Amino acid sequence: MIQVYIAQFFNPDVTGIQHYPLSELKTYTVPPPATLDTYKNIISDLPMEDDPRAFGQHPNAAIASQISNSLDLLSTLLNLAPTTGGDGGDTPDEIVLKMARNMKEQIPPPWKLKKAAEIMSSRSDPDPLKTVLLQELERYNKLLKILRSSLAQLELGIQGLSVITPELEAVFFGMLSGIVPIMWSFAYPSLKPLGSWSMDLIARIEQMDKWLNDALPNVFWFTGFTYPTGFLTALLQTCARKTGEAIDALGWEFNVIPQEESGIGQYPKDGAYMKGMFLEGAKWDYEHGYLAEPNPMELFSPMPIVHFKPAMAKKKPPRGTYQCPCYMYPIRSGTRERPSYVLNVNLKSGQQSNEYWIKRGTALLLSLAE
Numbered sequence: 001m002i003q004v005y006i007a008q009f010f011n012p013d014v015t016g017i018q019h020y021p022l023s024e025l026k027t028y029t030v031p032p033p034a035t036l037d038t039y040k041n042i043i044s045d046l047p048m049e050d051d052p053r054a055f056g057q058h059p060n061a062a063i064a065s066q067i068s069n070s071l072d073l074l075s076t077l078l079n080l081a082p083t084t085g086g087d088g089g090d091t092p093d094e095i096v097l098k099m100a101r102n103m104k105e106q107i108p109p110p111w112k113l114k115k116a117a118e119i120m121s122s123r124s125d126p127d128p129l130k131t132v133l134l135q136e137l138e139r140y141n142k143l144l145k146i147l148r149s150s151l152a153q154l155e156l157g158i159q160g161l162s163v164i165t166p167e168l169e170a171v172f173f174g175m176l177s178g179i180v181p182i183m184w185s186f187a188y189p190s191l192k193p194l195g196s197w198s199m200d201l202i203a204r205i206e207q208m209d210k211w212l213n214d215a216l217p218n219v220f221w222f223t224g225f226t227y228p229t230g231f232l233t234a235l236l237q238t239c240a241r242k243t244g245e246a247i248d249a250l251g252w253e254f255n256v257i258p259q260e261e262s263g264i265g266q267y268p269k270d271g272a273y274m275k276g277m278f279l280e281g282a283k284w285d286y287e288h289g290y291l292a293e294p295n296p297m298e299l300f301s302p303m304p305i306v307h308f309k310p311a312m313a314k315k316k317p318p319r320g321t322y323q324c325p326c327y328m329y330p331i332r333s334g335t336r337e338r339p340s341y342v343l344n345v346n347l348k349s350g351q352q353s354n355e356y357w358i359k360r361g362t363a364l365l366l367s368l369a370e
Helices: 002-009 036-044 060-080 092-106 113-121 127-158 166-177 194-213 228-243 354-360
Strands: 219-221 250-257 272-275 278-280 283-285 290-292 300-302 305-312 321-327 341-348 363-365
Touching: 002 354, 092 127, 092 166, 092 194, 113 127, 113 194, 127 166, 127 194, 127 228, 194 219, 228 250, 228 305, 228 341, 250 341, 290 341, 321 354
Parallel strands: 219 272, 321 363
Antiparallel strands: 250 305, 272 305, 278 300, 278 363, 283 290, 321 341
């Protein structure tokens, strides 16, 4: 992105064209030669708050910033709110106890990994994909065991039958505030509140369970992997073994499939169909098959199914293509322990240039904060 701004602001046209435009807004132009006082007056006349369009971004960017600030304020107020029950209302202990019991009923038990390995050994799935599935089951198993154990211990602690440790106390207050406890957040990054996170976890488990006990899915829910890069590597390994090519020589072709999942009757010969991605900073034009401006107030828009197809790597993407970065969740920088970036997905840039979508900050997200 920095290179795009440098190319826009540092070029011969800046001094060669009178009132060189710095953005689509007429307010921001390069002033002609003048005195220092004139420059001061020009600066003082600039808006106190910059419009997102001044930086090439969509007006929706201001809405996203306001929502983020509002959520931070509400989170602070929630932490300051008293935790004692009101007249006629449930106490915090009663509230968390009900939540814990409901979650225990909804969350499925861990898989028996030995049995899962036996099932997969008799299947015709490519070996790299078998390995990925078993690794995913192992990671989810660890989460399910910790989740169910902490809920059981918390239930005993609330009833006075066990000691509540500092870790369980953190789980208690997290559940009371609707926040995912840190103890449960190690398997994959997420900004979802506790209710949405629980439903999301169940959906993840269902995808893996269906893959294990049914067959290779025709369409994969890309979000459902704890390590999506591991799944992509397995797809490349499968292709490399089939074609005899070195895995380092392979890259990706991306074909957008503008149809419902129900219309896809079988697993592709190469690669995989992926669903569940969201576009931020753009939307997909189904009619023309390229990126387009998002609707007002639409911060995220669903991306159609995309066929990730292994192919010989190319040095440069085709013309008219935007290398759209894909991230696991809205915090694009990720953390020191776990990066958020997955890969670049080549999408047709449509009527706008590649630089246009870079300044828009257009990206694909596998998970939203809702």
